[in-house]
Amino acid sequence: MEVTPIDTVATIEAPEHVRFDHRLAGPAQRGAAFLVDALIRVAVVLLLWRLIGTGLVGDDAPVGVLLVAAFLLEWGYFVAFEMLWSGRSPGKRVFGLRVVKQDGRPIGFVDSVLRNLLRAVDYLPAFYALGALASALDPQFRRLGDQAAGTLVVRVSRARSDDRVAVEPPPTAAELAALPPRPALSADELRALEDYLRRVGTLSPAREDELADLIAPALAARMGGLTYGSASRFLALLYHRATVG
Numbered sequence: 237m238e239v240t241p242i243d244t245v246a247t248i249e250a251p252e253h254v255r256f257d258h259r260l261a262g263p264a265q266r267g268a269a270f271l272v273d274a275l276i277r278v279a280v281v282l283l284l285w286r287l288i289g290t291g292l293v294g295d296d297a298p299v300g301v302l303l304v305a306a307f308l309l310e311w312g313y314f315v316a317f318e319m320l321w322s323g324r325s326p327g328k329r330v331f332g333l334r335v336v337k338q339d340g341r342p343i344g345f346v347d348s349v350l351r352n353l354l355r356a357v358d359y360l361p362a363f364y365a366l367g368a369l370a371s372a373l374d375p376q377f378r379r380l381g382d383q384a385a386g387t388l389v390v391r392v393s394r395a396r397s398d399d400r401v402a403v404e405p406p407p408t409a410a411e412l413a414a415l416p417p418r419p420a421l422s423a424d425e426l427r428a429l430e431d432y433l434r435r436v437g438t439l440s441p442a443r444e445d446e447l448a449d450l451i452a453p454a455l456a457a458r459m460g461g462l463t464y465g466s467a468s469r470f471l472a473l474l475y476h477r478a479t480v481g
Contacts, residue, residue: 259391272327354381429475
């Protein structure tokens with residue numbers, strides 16, 4: 237009988253049948269990231285308390301403001317940052333973590349809301365005991381919220397998180413002149429192009445061209461019927477134009 241060893245790598249097959257490996261974030265890393273986020277939220281509440289006063293003498297308004305702020309921070313903090321920062325809260329960003337769908341795609345608003353609403357269940361009976369137990373028992377370290385939303389928390393290198401991909405060879409003036417000054421690409425499309433470019437060189441040239449041909453024609457048509465020779469080069473130039481100018 238073949239035994240699969242416990243590992244911290246999840247192999248995800250994308251819709252295009254390309255398999256990518258993602259390094260899973262363990263409970264210790266996730267706990268450290270959550271602690272950073274908790275300290276930030278506490279600091280915000282304390283700052284508000286300092287600004288508006290305690291309201292202990294005949295005025296309940298400051299107390300009400302603090303309660304509203306605490307409520308918004310508890311239920312909106314993670315959703316807001318996961319949408320703004322591509323699946324990363326400040327704590328996750330510090331430790332190089334990101335929330336993604338189980339197929340490797342970026343999470344959406346509904347996914348983020350669902351996984352964070354279920355923090356209330358993960359917290360039971362106290363101090364995230366149920367969530368910690370579920371995470372420890374799950375092969376992919378998912379708490380209950382992740383299991384319900386179909387999400388994973390993965391580790392990404394700092395280069396992947398914060399740095400743009402360098403296009404090689406560098407674009408020529410003629411190549412850039414043939415593209416719109418600021419291509420209209422969504423955040424998800426930019427992330428998809430970045431993911432593709434980071435894997436150029438790890439796949440066979442034929443597979444790289446095959447993947448590029450899946451999206452290059454649609455992008456070229458949307459931008460006024462642009463023509464190109466190499467689909468892979470076209471995507472690299474488009475990414476460079478959108479991120480560098």
